[in-house]
Amino acid sequence: MKTLIIAAALWLGTAIGAVAQQDDIRQTIRNQLDAFKSDDLATAFTFASPTIQGIFRSPEMFGHMVQNGYPMVWRPGTVVFLGLAEREGTLFQTVVIEDRSGKAHTLEYKMIQIDGRWQIDGVRLLAIDGAIA
Known part of the structure; x- marks a missing residue:
């Protein structure tokens, strides 16, 4: 019985930690999207990893890349968070973002x-799905 209680406590602690981690990751992404919507490039840049910051060197260059390469991120409509996956020790958050024309x-x-502190180390477009219901 004692072993079962210890196992349950360990499982619960892990589950709570995973939920908190997912919430923190989602908040980081939300915060960057909000900064882009407000044209606050300096703040948006702070959510990028040092690697991304090193590539783009300035908030303005980073903002230019996002505006031209990821317009759905620059001016997002509806945002829906899907699963968080781990691959080879790295976490990947899947997000569906609706653009200005309503495409997901x-x-x-x-x-x-x-x-x-969670930081964004890259974003990859997986699919254009249509409209978010």
Whole structure:
């Protein structure tokens, strides 16, 4: 009985930690989307990993890339978070974002944690699905 209680406590602790981790990841993505909507490139840039920041070097260059390469991220409509997956120790958050014309785009956000803070280490377009119901 004691073993069962310990196992249940460990499972519950892991489950609670996973939910908190997923919530933190989703909030990071939401915060960056909100910054783009407000044209706050400096804040949006802070949610990018050091690797991404090193590639684009400035909030303005980063914003230009997002505006031209990911217009659904630049001015998102409806945002729906799907699953969080782990592959080879890296977490990937799948997100469906509706663009201005109402088309739904499925994107995968690669997430890394640095000093306890989640950062976006890449975004990949998976599919254009149509409208979000």
